[in-house]
Amino acid sequence: MLTVFTKEQLLHTQACPKLLNMCLQATHKWSDSSLAIVVLDNGYLLASESVWSSEQMLITRIDAQARLHYPTLHWAKCESALIRQTLTESDAIRRERSESLSFDESNQSMAKQALIDIVMDAHRQQATDIHLRMVGREARIAYRIHGQLYRQPSRSRTSVTEAIAAALNTQSEDFREVFDERHLSGASISLVMPDSGQTMRIRTQKSPCRDGFSVTLRLQPSEQRSLPELYQLGFSPSRIDVIKRVVGQASGLFFISGPTGHGKTTTLAAINSCIPASRKIVSLEDPIEIIQPEIEQKFVSSEQDIHAFANMIKAVLREDPDLVEISETRDLQTANASISAALTGHLVASTIHATDAVGIISRLHDLGVSLEKLSQPGLFAGLLAQRLLPRLCTQCKQEHHSPQWGKHAVQSENGCKACHFTGLTGRVAVSELIIPDERASVWIKQGDWDTWKRNLAKSGWDAMAVDAMLLVRQQLVDPHHAYELVPGLETSANINLSKLTGEALCS
């Protein structure tokens, strides 16, 4: 029986420099990504399962060479992705030391494979984003899983930068420059995952920071098996009914707000799936994040032209849509074009950055839309605000008791196998929805957001905080996460808790 090497055991080892070329060439020659071999500087010959079972000749050859340096050579097996990682890292470090960064074709294809390996590892752990920070010679890596960042072992900056460069140069649809780590702008990469055959779109975004620069890779599986439905995201049956009524209207504006990465786009896609096929949906997006075969999605490049969205809205209105969607309203031109469309009898839905439902109107005002314009009765069909809260792993969550919450559950520190040792399994949405009435128009005209909010609370309206408190009491969410992510939870402590025992939020 061969010893099996884990990720942790490989952390502090390198490939033996004398045998590195031999192992790189052998691994590069195999077009099958399940084959990889390396001799480590601690005297281990490490090969993947497939190599041990089908490449005896090669093993004998490398073994003979390795024994010249390590007379008591040990044998072990390991996942091919981890072996390749060791090879590319050791190669990058060697080239950094010799300061000759020559990069030939075999490096290029190994580098491309290195990015696939990183993406596969992240995707397996259910990460939505990979965050890379280049500091000195180091690439610090973190995965965002269920909304939280998890640090991963650091890699060499050279190998990670080369991996991204190789993919951008060969696999990108919209990358038109020569790769330069200081000038990497947003671009998309398509990679096929060897384990599932699934195509993964990766949106890269680079920004400078104090001590280097950072790159964010957003993972977008392009063949989503099925889009989630609203109830699966955590919306209550009564809220789903109201949302359906809102998007069933002939005209008006419907906004979904929340911070970045809190599922606004996913909610909009889930809403689309409950709209009857007899209605035509045209969606204008930059970038296209979720492929939705049932609707008409158009890519709008707004990077160079700030009027791109506004012009496209005017153009698609001539194509007789029932619902026009805009991936995000982030400038005055787009906001004004949407308002004109809504006032001329069209239904327009969009996402927007705002803290809460009332905040959507103040955000539009901040963009430059006058209060006069915003207060026109009937302009807004609905204002939805949402957050995603980490859902506790049912296998390892821990029971607690406090005077404020009574019996509740908190995240396990070390997690368990079922939750990849994070203590969490996915996320659940909390939301609030306002259908502005005539009285709201008065407060909007005066810009009096506080009075509006006070009146909503008095009328028994369910703010996002109520959703969050219900989830805590159902032991689905840790109260610490609720406090951290939901605005107004502190001040909602006087909400009548008996109200919360009524409706079940999750099925």
Ligand SMILES: [Zn+2]
């Ligand atoms: Zn667990």
